[in-house]
Amino acid sequence: MEFFRKTLDPIIALAAIAVLDIFMFLLMGAWTVGGGETMMTGLMAQAVLGDELQRIPFWNIVFPPHADYWKIYISLGMLFGAFVGAVLSKEFYWRVPRHLSEWVLITIGGLLMGFGIRLAYICNVSTFFGLMPEMNLGGYLAMSGIVAGAWVGSLVYKKLLEGDA
Amino acid sequence: MTPVVECLVAFLFGSVAGLLMQRSRFCNTAALRDAIMFKTYRNTKAMLVAMMILTVGFTGFMSVGAGHPLQFDVGLNTFAGLFLFGIGMVLAGACTVSTWVKAGEGNIGALWALIFTFVGMFLFSLVWSASWWPPAPQTMTGQINLPALQLGFANAQTLQDKFGVPAIVFGLAQTAFLAMLYRGILRRERAQHAEHEKHQKEHQKKKAARAAAVEA
Numbered sequence: 355m356e357f358f359r360k361t362l363d364p365i366i367a368l369a370a371i372a373v374l375d376i377f378m379f380l381l382m383g384a385w386t387v388g389g390g391e392t393m394m395t396g397l398m399a400q401a402v403l404g405d406e407l408q409r410i411p412f413w414n415i416v417f418p419p420h421a422d423y424w425k426i427y428i429s430l431g432m433l434f435g436a437f438v439g440a441v442l443s444k445e446f447y448w449r450v451p452r453h454l455s456e457w458v459l460i461t462i463g464g465l466l467m468g469f470g471i472r473l474a475y476i477c478n479v480s481t482f483f484g485l486m487p488e489m490n491l492g493g494y495l496a497m498s499g500i501v502a503g504a505w506v507g508s509l510v511y512k513k514l515l516e517g518d519a
Numbered sequence: 520m521t522p523v524v525e526c527l528v529a530f531l532f533g534s535v536a537g538l539l540m541q542r543s544r545f546c547n548t549a550a551l552r553d554a555i556m557f558k559t560y561r562n563t564k565a566m567l568v569a570m571m572i573l574t575v576g577f578t579g580f581m582s583v584g585a586g587h588p589l590q591f592d593v594g595l596n597t598f599a600g601l602f603l604f605g606i607g608m609v610l611a612g613a614c615t616v617s618t619w620v621k622a623g624e625g626n627i628g629a630l631w632a633l634i635f636t637f638v639g640m641f642l643f644s645l646v647w648s649a650s651w652w653p654p655a656p657q658t659m660t661g662q663i664n665l666p667a668l669q670l671g672f673a674n675a676q677t678l679q680d681k682f683g684v685p686a687i688v689f690g691l692a693q694t695a696f697l698a699m700l701y702r703g704i705l706r707r708e709r710a711q712h713a714e715h716e717k718h719q720k721e722h723q724k725k726k727a728a729r730a731a732a733v734e735a
Binding site: 358364373378379383391395410422423433440443460461462464466469474482485495501503505507512 | 520523525530533544551561562573574576577578580586589594596599603607608609615616619620624631632635638639642644651655656686690
């Protein structure tokens with residue numbers, strides 16, 4: 355099938371996602387990522403710590419873990435959809451970062467993303483495709499934050515690249 | 520809707536979105552990073568188009584009271600959290616969405632980023648349990664609360680209620696602004712293209728001159 359041979363124009367892809375997102379907004383709410391991951395974190399922590407988790411107030415008050423939280427399934431869906439797309443277009447293969455520096459950057463980056471999402475109550479998808487289109491004040495705050503962060507991140511990244519060379 | 524139906528709808532949406540992002544190689548991180556670092560706008564343009572469609576759609580339905588907008592107070596933590604997130608996504612080379620998509624393509628680095636996103640969230644849960652800041656959703660008031668560095672809650676709906684003008688009017692204004700940004704990018708791309716062609720022509724001329732000199 356043509357769809358699995360050629361790269362799709364991202365404008366078409368995102369326009370289609372936007373239309374679907376409007377339907378989901380009418381049913382449940384806009385596309386977000388972060389809430390689902392937090393719930394997964396809570397469920398995993400509960401599996402490891404059991405009732406001990408109750409001693410951390412965050413998991414009692416802000417995010418009591420439960421598995422029927424719809425946002426979890428957006429993320430699992432994305433994993434599934436991307437897997438199907440990659441397999442059908444023969445683009446699935448194991449990619450492993452080669453250098454130790456990559457592993458370090460990914461680790462720091464992941465930690466900052468997780469911490470940042472919970473501090474803000476949102477991630478970048480809910481910023482651009484949720485809060486901003488709802489014209490939520492938080493969207494403009496978050497937008498300024500992420501652009502400033504991406505700029506600082508790019509500076510750091512450039513410095514590191516130059517350091518490698 | 521029952522929670523099970525919600526989860527099914529969410530999974531369906533996620534699957535289609537994941538498939539489309541995999542096929543188009545769309546990445547939110549690239550939309551910001553490439554514009555800043557490399558002055559290329561392939562993903563930025565797609566992001567702007569989606570934002571325009573969504574702004575019209577969301578504010579349109581919000582004008583008649585339909586839809587489920589996000590409801591929580593925002594404040595300094597919104598800015599600070601996304602600032603940290605912005606640094607993190609550039610370092611990790613992917614945002615939360617693209618980590619899922621890339622993990623689906625077999626990228627172990629993306630899976631590693633995801634694992635540490637979970638770890639980061641857990642670390643935050645410990646910090647929150649000591650600081651109790653930002654305020655928990657149950658204690659959010661929707662009002663400005665400066666001691667807690669909170670600015671309350673405002674969106675197209677509250678604008679409509681306050682000014683008596685339908686939310687879609689504000690939405691159209693925002694869409695017009697996004698469209699201006701989009702046109703600015705197109706103009707910039709055309710300028711880059713013209714510059715590139717000029718360079719190539721000069722290069723060819725030099726090559727021809729050199730060839731002529733060798734022959735002579």
